[in-house]
Amino acid sequence: MRMLVVGSVAFDDIQTPFGVKKDVLGGAASHFSIAAANLIEPKIVAVVGNDFPKKYFDYLDSFGVDTSGIEVSQDKTFHWSGYYEHDMAVAHTRATELGAFAAFEPKLTEEDKQRQVLFLANIDPVLQYKVLKQMCNVQLVGMDSMNFWIEGKRAALWKVVKAVDILFLNDAEIRMLAGEASLIKAAKAIQKQGPDTVVVKKGEHGVTCVHKGEIFVSPAYPTEKVIDPTGAGDSFAGGCMSYLVANSQPGKKISTETLRHAVAWGSAVASFAVEGFSTTGVAKATKAAVEKRVAILRKLTAF
Amino acid sequence: MRMLVVGSVAFDDIQTPFGVKKDVLGGAASHFSIAAANLIEPKIVAVVGNDFPKKYFDYLDSFGVDTSGIEVSQDKTFHWSGYYEHDMAVAHTRATELGAFAAFEPKLTEEDKQRQVLFLANIDPVLQYKVLKQMCNVQLVGMDSMNFWIEGKRAALWKVVKAVDILFLNDAEIRMLAGEASLIKAAKAIQKQGPDTVVVKKGEHGVTCVHKGEIFVSPAYPTEKVIDPTGAGDSFAGGCMSYLVANSQPGKKISTETLRHAVAWGSAVASFAVEGFSTTGVAKATKAAVEKRVAILRKLTAF
Numbered sequence: 368m369r370m371l372v373v374g375s376v377a378f379d380d381i382q383t384p385f386g387v388k389k390d391v392l393g394g395a396a397s398h399f400s401i402a403a404a405n406l407i408e409p410k411i412v413a414v415v416g417n418d419f420p421k422k423y424f425d426y427l428d429s430f431g432v433d434t435s436g437i438e439v440s441q442d443k444t445f446h447w448s449g450y451y452e453h454d455m456a457v458a459h460t461r462a463t464e465l466g467a468f469a470a471f472e473p474k475l476t477e478e479d480k481q482r483q484v485l486f487l488a489n490i491d492p493v494l495q496y497k498v499l500k501q502m503c504n505v506q507l508v509g510m511d512s513m514n515f516w517i518e519g520k521r522a523a524l525w526k527v528v529k530a531v532d533i534l535f536l537n538d539a540e541i542r543m544l545a546g547e548a549s550l551i552k553a554a555k556a557i558q559k560q561g562p563d564t565v566v567v568k569k570g571e572h573g574v575t576c577v578h579k580g581e582i583f584v585s586p587a588y589p590t591e592k593v594i595d596p597t598g599a600g601d602s603f604a605g606g607c608m609s610y611l612v613a614n615s616q617p618g619k620k621i622s623t624e625t626l627r628h629a630v631a632w633g634s635a636v637a638s639f640a641v642e643g644f645s646t647t648g649v650a651k652a653t654k655a656a657v658e659k660r661v662a663i664l665r666k667l668t669a670f
Numbered sequence: 671m672r673m674l675v676v677g678s679v680a681f682d683d684i685q686t687p688f689g690v691k692k693d694v695l696g697g698a699a700s701h702f703s704i705a706a707a708n709l710i711e712p713k714i715v716a717v718v719g720n721d722f723p724k725k726y727f728d729y730l731d732s733f734g735v736d737t738s739g740i741e742v743s744q745d746k747t748f749h750w751s752g753y754y755e756h757d758m759a760v761a762h763t764r765a766t767e768l769g770a771f772a773a774f775e776p777k778l779t780e781e782d783k784q785r786q787v788l789f790l791a792n793i794d795p796v797l798q799y800k801v802l803k804q805m806c807n808v809q810l811v812g813m814d815s816m817n818f819w820i821e822g823k824r825a826a827l828w829k830v831v832k833a834v835d836i837l838f839l840n841d842a843e844i845r846m847l848a849g850e851a852s853l854i855k856a857a858k859a860i861q862k863q864g865p866d867t868v869v870v871k872k873g874e875h876g877v878t879c880v881h882k883g884e885i886f887v888s889p890a891y892p893t894e895k896v897i898d899p900t901g902a903g904d905s906f907a908g909g910c911m912s913y914l915v916a917n918s919q920p921g922k923k924i925s926t927e928t929l930r931h932a933v934a935w936g937s938a939v940a941s942f943a944v945e946g947f948s949t950t951g952v953a954k955a956t957k958a959a960v961e962k963r964v965a966i967l968r969k970l971t972a973f
Binding site: 455631 | 687756757758845851852853854855858872874875876878885886887888889892893894896927930931933934968969970971972973
């Protein structure tokens with residue numbers, strides 16, 4: 368099964384207690400796709416400005432990410448600037464300049480529309496829905512979103528949520544979307560509205576999944592070296608989705624066993640992502656390195 | 671092995687989104703001991719005022735908790751008043767009236783001093799140390815504390831921490847005590863100062879343990895019915911310590927396997943604790959009911 372990823376490719380300015388980086392490669396689709404590229408060859412559909420350097424195209428290409436769907440506009444590249452305080456649990460945004468992304472209308476080729484797997488990274492849910500509706504033969508759809516859209520475009524977001532198979536959101540977003548303080552109740556309530564699987568990302572506290580009424584939990588890999596959490600959630604989703612795609616049969620439902628393993632895979636990939644600025648951490652998540660951490664994750668909770 | 675528990679027995683006024691309760695049984699030693707009483711017969715050393723009703727003594731007795739070490743003073747019983755907001759993750763204190771507890775000097779009998787297991791619930795670390803020094807034959811010492819003592823009596827607290835086998839603290843307290851933002855680094859740093867085991871309580875996010883350099887993780891039992899979190903941490907510690915005592919041989923070191931199981935047992939016990947006001951939740955944690963949830967916890971993370 369071949370995967371299409373629709374989302375942002377961006378410049379990030381990042382400040383953490385471990386340093387400051389300017390104009391580094393960012394955007395949900397970048398993090399997601401590099402994280403997924405160990406197991407599959409994702410194709411990105413996105414837009415960048417004419418200030419986006421060739422070296423970043425080459426860099427994405429070097430992982431086996433298909434960048435031919437990244438449109439180059441005459442505007443500027445989407446630019447996010449933010450910082451993390453001591454505990455690094457929360458990203459504080461300094462500025463978001465949408466640039467080329469403000470007028471982004473994803474253009475799918477006929478080949479794109481025939482792909483079996485779609486990941487809708489965090490963008491305007493109206494765009495997410497437009498893309499979803501163009502797919503002709505899709506068998507597995509995952510999505511991410513954020514508080515901004517839950518607050519500002521609630522109805523449009525629900526329309527997408529109801530139509531996807533796997534929803535990735537963090538714990539605060541799950542509570543906000545469901546309007547329910549109990550995380551388990553909230554995830555179950557959303558799950559009943561459409562998606563087979565609701566994946567609740569809890570950062571250093573790991574992941575809680577509701578899959579057709581069944582609950583399971585994956586701890587975060589206990590890395591001591593958290594340098595930059597930017598894109599960790601996208602890397603997790605990229606790892607998780609790529610494992611599902613690489614280990615599922617077309618036309619067959621995903622088993623809980625595969626999903627559990629996929630979540631562990633995503634957690635292991637995400638643990639590399641936080642260990643370096645921008646995508647330098649996740650770039651070190653080779654298949655063998657991820658497998659090693661997955662084995663450690665399995666032992667971590669055994670009793 | 672026989673256990674002594676030193677800590678508070680109190681009245682609580684509690685407000686949660688699910689109701690208001692006044693003058694209900696509270697105090698760390700109460701929650702801990704009821705949680706432990708499934709597997710062992712803990713003896714409480716504490717002080718209450720002459721306003722403490724016989725019904726609460728009878729209630730504690732009914733679980734098999736030895737209340738003969740609870741001194742009755744002419745002052746009032748320790749009284750805590752607090753509330754929880756919508757998400758119930760944090761307790762907000764309205765008032766703390768120490769009453770009889772202000773002048774508490776734990777008095778140990780000769781039999782008390784001979785006990786092999788000691789749990790120092792959250793009280794002034796100076797008192798904790800005084801009790802610890804009186805023990806003649808102790809083989810296993812656990813302790814809890816709180817931000818108030820970490821800030822106010824840091825040196826006295828470290829003296830106790832260095833002398834115990836198992837330290838129970840929540841994640842914020844672990845970071846505060848170690849002066850380190852990375853939870854894993856912080857727990858490891860504290861572990862190196864003395865305790866064989868550092869148990870980091872993370873509420874709904876479960877527990878992270880560092881045991882002689884090895885890390886393991888236990889998720890929280892995913893209950894949907896959180897009514898009152900007061901005492902959940904104490905109930906967890908009570909469940910955990912009681913399992914250790916019931917499954918260890920005198921004179922033998924505790925194995926990681928036993929500790930892992932003990933943490934799961936504590937997590938299961940704590941999940942009952944939050945399902946009712948005061949100790950009414952943990953009172954329902956029969957051995958069979960806890961075993962059922964331990965089995966579910968085992969499956970929760972398996973992949």
